[in-house]
Amino acid sequence: MKQIVEQGLLYDFYGELLTEHQKKIYEAAVYEDMSLTEIADENGISKQGVHDLIKRCTNTLQGYEDRLHMIKRFEAIKLRAEExxxxxxxxxxxxxxxxxxxxxxxGNIIEELT
Incomplete structure (x- = not known):
C-alpha cells in the first residue's frame, strides 16, 4: 500500500515528464490497479515489458525527486499548514x-521555498 501511495505522489509531481506511452502504462498500473497481464494484453506488449517499463518509470520519477525534492518540500509545507x-x-x-x-x-515555510 505504501509503495502505491509513493508511486502516486511521484506521478502527481513528475508524471508530465514521462512520454505518453509511459504515462498510459504507469497510470494503468498505479491508478487503475490493472494487472501486468491486463496491461500487456491491452497494449500489445509482453508482461515482462510492462514490468520493466513500470520499474524504469518509477526509477526515473524517483530520480527527479532525488534531485528536485518537490515532494519533500510539499510535505514540509503541508506540515507547517497543519501547525x-x-x-x-x-x-x-x-x-x-x-x-x-x-x-x-x-519563516520555516519561506526557508523551505527558497
Whole structure:
C-alpha cells in the first residue's frame, strides 16, 4: 500500500515528464490497479515489458525527486499548514505568543521555498 501511495505522489509531481506511452502504462498500473497481464494484453506488449517499463518509470520519477525534492518540500509545507490550523484552534493563546508562533512557522515555510 505504501509503495502505491509513493508511486502516486511521484506521478502527481513528475508524471508530465514521462512520454505518453509511459504515462498510459504507469497510470494503468498505479491508478487503475490493472494487472501486468491486463496491461500487456491491452497494449500489445509482453508482461515482462510492462514490468520493466513500470520499474524504469518509477526509477526515473524517483530520480527527479532525488534531485528536485518537490515532494519533500510539499510535505514540509503541508506540515507547517497543519501547525497553523492547530494554532487557530487554540483559544487561550495570547496574541503576542500567537504572533511569534505564526512568524516562526511562516519563516520555516519561506526557508523551505527558497
Amino acid at each position: 497553523i490550523n492547530a494554532l487557530a484552534d487554540e483559544e487561550d493563546l495570547p496574541c503576542a505568543v500567537l504572533r511569534d508562533k505564526l512568524k516562526a512557522i511562516s
